[in-house]
Amino acid sequence: MSGIEEPVSEEEVLQRLKEALGEALLDARIAGKRRVFVTVDREHYRTAVVALKEMGFDFLSAVTGVDAGDRFEVIAHVGRRVSVAVKALVPKDDARIASIVDVYPAAFFYEREAWEMLGIHFEGHPKLERTFLPESWPPGVYPLRKEYRQGSERG
Amino acid sequence: MSIYLPIGPQHPVHPEAVQLKLKVEGEEVVDADVDVSFVHRGIEKVLETKTYVQGLFLAERICGICNVAHTTCYAINVERLAGVEVPRRALHLRLVVEELARMHSHMLWLSLLAHVIGFDSLFMLAQRDRELVLDLMEEITGGRVITSYNVIGGVRRNVDAALAQKIISTLDGLRKRVLEYKRLLGEDAILRARTEDVGYLSSSKAVELSAVGPVARASGVPYDVRECDPYLIHDEVPFNVVVYNTCDVWGRAMVRIDEVLESIEMIRYALERLPEGDVRAKVPLLIKPPPGESVARVEAPRGELIHYVRSDGSEKPVRYKVRTPTLANLAALVEMLKTGRKDRPVYVADVPVIFASIDPCICCAARVLLIDEKRGSVKEVGMDEVVRGE
Numbered sequence: 191m192s193g194i195e196e197p198v199s200e201e202e203v204l205q206r207l208k209e210a211l212g213e214a215l216l217d218a219r220i221a222g223k224r225r226v227f228v229t230v231d232r233e234h235y236r237t238a239v240v241a242l243k244e245m246g247f248d249f250l251s252a253v254t255g256v257d258a259g260d261r262f263e264v265i266a267h268v269g270r271r272v273s274v275a276v277k278a279l280v281p282k283d284d285a286r287i288a289s290i291v292d293v294y295p296a297a298f299f300y301e302r303e304a305w306e307m308l309g310i311h312f313e314g315h316p317k318l319e320r321t322f323l324p325e326s327w328p329p330g331v332y333p334l335r336k337e338y339r340q341g342s343e344r345g
Numbered sequence: 346m347s348i349y350l351p352i353g354p355q356h357p358v359h360p361e362a363v364q365l366k367l368k369v370e371g372e373e374v375v376d377a378d379v380d381v382s383f384v385h386r387g388i389e390k391v392l393e394t395k396t397y398v399q400g401l402f403l404a405e406r407i408c409g410i411c412n413v414a415h416t417t418c419y420a421i422n423v424e425r426l427a428g429v430e431v432p433r434r435a436l437h438l439r440l441v442v443e444e445l446a447r448m449h450s451h452m453l454w455l456s457l458l459a460h461v462i463g464f465d466s467l468f469m470l471a472q473r474d475r476e477l478v479l480d481l482m483e484e485i486t487g488g489r490v491i492t493s494y495n496v497i498g499g500v501r502r503n504v505d506a507a508l509a510q511k512i513i514s515t516l517d518g519l520r521k522r523v524l525e526y527k528r529l530l531g532e533d534a535i536l537r538a539r540t541e542d543v544g545y546l547s548s549s550k551a552v553e554l555s556a557v558g559p560v561a562r563a564s565g566v567p568y569d570v571r572e573c574d575p576y577l578i579h580d581e582v583p584f585n586v587v588v589y590n591t592c593d594v595w596g597r598a599m600v601r602i603d604e605v606l607e608s609i610e611m612i613r614y615a616l617e618r619l620p621e622g623d624v625r626a627k628v629p630l631l632i633k634p635p636p637g638e639s640v641a642r643v644e645a646p647r648g649e650l651i652h653y654v655r656s657d658g659s660e661k662p663v664r665y666k667v668r669t670p671t672l673a674n675l676a677a678l679v680e681m682l683k684t685g686r687k688d689r690p691v692y693v694a695d696v697p698v699i700f701a702s703i704d705p706c707i708c709c710a711a712r713v714l715l716i717d718e719k720r721g722s723v724k725e726v727g728m729d730e731v732v733r734g735e
Contacts, residue, residue, distance in 0.1 A: 222425065224574050225640060249568070250555045251642070251651045252668035258655075267651060267668075270573045273640050275653075296555030299675055300668070307389075324382050333390055340390060 196246045198271050200226050203245070207274075210241035216279075226274045235264065235278035236288045242268045242276070243293050250294035255304030257336045262310055266290060266297075280310060289314040307334035347375060352696065354383045359700060361707040367682065367696065374691040377682035379675055381707050392665035397423045397632040398497060400665065404652075407667060408706055409490055410453065413446040414645035415667075416495035418652040421576055421641040423497050426634035426656050432623045433578075435499035437615045440577045441512070442485060442494050443643075444608035444615075448519075449478040449490075450646035451601040454704045455526065458598060461697045462539045467529070474522045481512055497632065499625025509616045516609045523609075527602045530595070540595035544699035545686035546677055547592055556677040557670050558648020559604070560703050563589045563596030570644035582614050593686070594702040633660050645670050647704045671706045678703050 197203050200220045207228055208215055214237070217229035230238050251267040262280040264287050267273060280287050289312040291297045301312040302321045309332035312318060320327075332338060347370045354362040362383035368376035388407055392400050404419040405412045417439060424431060456471035479489045485504060486492035494500050504512075530536055546556065551564035561568050569586040571579040587603040589596035636658045642651045648670030655664040681699050685691045691699070 221639070227638070248552050251649065251673075252653070252666070254653050254664075254666040254668075256655060256664045256666075258663070265653065267640060267653070270568055273574065273642065273651075275638075275640060294555065295553055296673070296676060299672060320382065321380075322382055322385070324385060333387065338390075340387065340394075 196248075196269060196271050200224065200272055203242075203269075203272055203274055204228075206245055207238065207241060211238055214238075224272045226272060227277065228274070229277045229279065232264075232278045232280050232287045235266075235276065236290060236293070238276045238278075239266055239268065239290045239293055242274060247274070250290075250296045250300070253290075253297055253300035253304055255308040255310050255334065257308060257334060259336065262308060264304060264310060266294075268294075285309055286311045286313055288312070291315055306332070308332050309335065346370070350693070354380075359697070359705070361705070363705065363707045365682070365696065365700065367693070369693060372692050372694070373685075374682055374693060374696065377679050379679060381675070384707055389665055389667060393662060396660045397427075397634070397662065398630055400662065401495070401497060402493070404667075405491060405493065408669065410450045410706065411446070411645045411647065411650070411669075412491050413443050413494065414643050414650050415652075416493075417443060417576075418641045418643045418650055420495045420497055421643070422639045422652050422654045423632065423634065425639045425641070426637055426654060427497075427628070427632050428634075429498050429626055429628055431499050431626060433620045434503075434622045435624045435626075436577045437619050438485075438500045438504055438624060439495060440579070440582065440615045441504070441612050442482070442492060442500070443577070444612050445478055445482055445485075446492075447646045448605050448608045449475050449482070450704075451605050452478065454601060454646075454701075455598065458540075458594075458698070458701050459536075461701045462536065464535065467526075467536075470522075471526065474519060477515055477519055481515055484508060484511070496625055498628040499623070501625070503624050504616070504619070509619060513613050513616060516612060520606065520609050523602060523605050527599070527606075530598055530602060537595060539698055540593065540598060540702075541591070542593050542686045542689045543691075543695050544594040544597075544681040544702045545592055545684060545689075546681050548590070550680055550684075551592075551677065554676040554680060555673060556648075557673045558645070558704075559597050559600040560648065560674050560677055562587060563600045564592045565590040568649070570642050570649050574642050576641070576643055578615065582611050584611050594698055597702045631660050633658060647671060647706060648673060669706065671703065674703045674705075678705070 203226050204218055214230055214234040219227055221227050247269045249270045254265040256263040262285055264278045266276045301315050304310050305318055306323050347368050350367040350369050353364040364380040366378040367374050401419055404415045407415050452471050452475040456468045459467035483489045486494040546564045548565040551561050551566050567586050567588045572586050584607050587600045589599050634656045636656055638655045640653050651668045653666040654662050657663045
């Protein structure tokens with residue numbers, strides 16, 4: 191491997207994502223140097239991630255799950271030079287989204303983490319099992335959900 | 346016939362609570378899995394209940410050795426959210442302390458590798474020389490390992506000309522020692538026999554599994570956040586991204602040794618060009634950044650560290666996400682444990698060396714967890730899992 195072959199300009203990344211997704215791109219912006227944030231609904235999350243992979247991005251930094259109050263958000267952080275955050279909106283009453291493990295195998299542990307902490311189900315993940323929480327942790331309790339209170343907060 | 350062999354969570358060669366679940370046939374490892382669910386602290390959840398200034402101290406405690414990387418990452422995120430301009434002198438000093446932290450982390454790692462191999466005189470020597478860096482750290486920051494040096498808006502203490510000179514001359518002396526270690530790694534038959542072709546991770550697998558840090562760079566992947574996404578003054582300071590193509594533990598050792606040498610030059614460069622001015626911008630104690638989000642990445646000693654923060658305009662973050670380099674390298678570790686190289690399978694005796702080679706920090710990787718677990722009979726539980734899982 192000679193070097194890192196990714197698009198280096200934020201504008202180029204944004205332009206190519208617009209071409210690949212068209213209307214499905216709900217929000218897209220350049221947030222400072224080497225930072226691109228895009229938002230899609232969950233049906234187009236995989237399409238966006240695959241588009242990045244085909245652009246030459248071969249590195250997945252992380253997958254973040256967020257409890258945003260009225261909905262969940264799953265954010266895939268892709269890229270070495272430009273860090274592209276693909277944010278997908280996931281409804282709370284149907285917390286499911288497509289897995290990207292087959293696109294980026296590194297998502298294996300990251301999706302497990304989002305599943306354990308927030309209860310977001312990643313469809314197509316080869317082995318969605320406990321990694322981080324202890325075996326004694328009660329099933330169906332998701333600690334990073336806003337309604338979950340830590341011991342010190344319970345009063 | 347294969348046998349299930351659990352190593353840990355308590356084991357003399359790795360003091361942190363982790364369990365390696367190995368499937369062995371005779372002396373050969375044929376399959377592996379990792380369990381990191383023993384040291385749960387729930388830091389991400391707690392960060393949602395702290396103000397941005399309080400959070401800095403918690404972020405510092407995600408990892409002892411990498412504390413500088415975590416506070417740098419955290420401070421950059423909050424500064425970007427709140428629009429704080431950091432004085433240039435502070436950026437130089439942040440770089441100096443970050444590289445000193447990388448040096449002592451890599452030297453600690455070298456000593457532990459030597460210890461795992463059974464080369465305890467090298468363990469002692471590397472530990473002795475690491476003390477020189479810790480002494481400098483203490484003079485600059487007041488703390489030897491946990492530094493509390495970064496604050497939102499800059500750094501906490503200044504470095505005067507006399508101290509800058511002392512740092513440079515101490516590191517010049519240290520450079521000779523490090524070169525000696527490099528010679529040793531190149532020439533010592535035992536070190537080479539225990540590390541060469543051990544813990545094989547091909548370049549394609551390193552890319553596929555998104556490995557980071559010295560693990561990726563020893564497999565020929567030239568990924569270094571300092572070069573790809575400069576966050577302090579890395580676009581001004583000349584340095585080389587150290588890459589080896591041996592794809593084994595020996596390469597990971599050489600990457601780290603060479604990086605210590607690079608760090609010395611970077612520190613010298615930054616100190617010789619230390620700009621005049623303040624070392625911190627004035628920021629209020631209660632920071633209320635406008636609603637928004639930010640991603641910060643730094644090159645921690647163990648590899649890429651990424652923090653994500655979301656603000657809703659209040660004094661506390663809505664979400665603070667941390668992905669540490671050890672977690673990123675867990676998949677690569679499993680790959681190393683089960684895949685040998687050509688005619689060299691993975692032996693049980695290689696396992697501690699392979700495990701040590703990613704410089705694992707389990708409390709980092711498992712920081713999201715919530716309570717301490719008290720398991721009774723771990724081995725039986727593990728057996729059941731293997732029966733269920735495979």
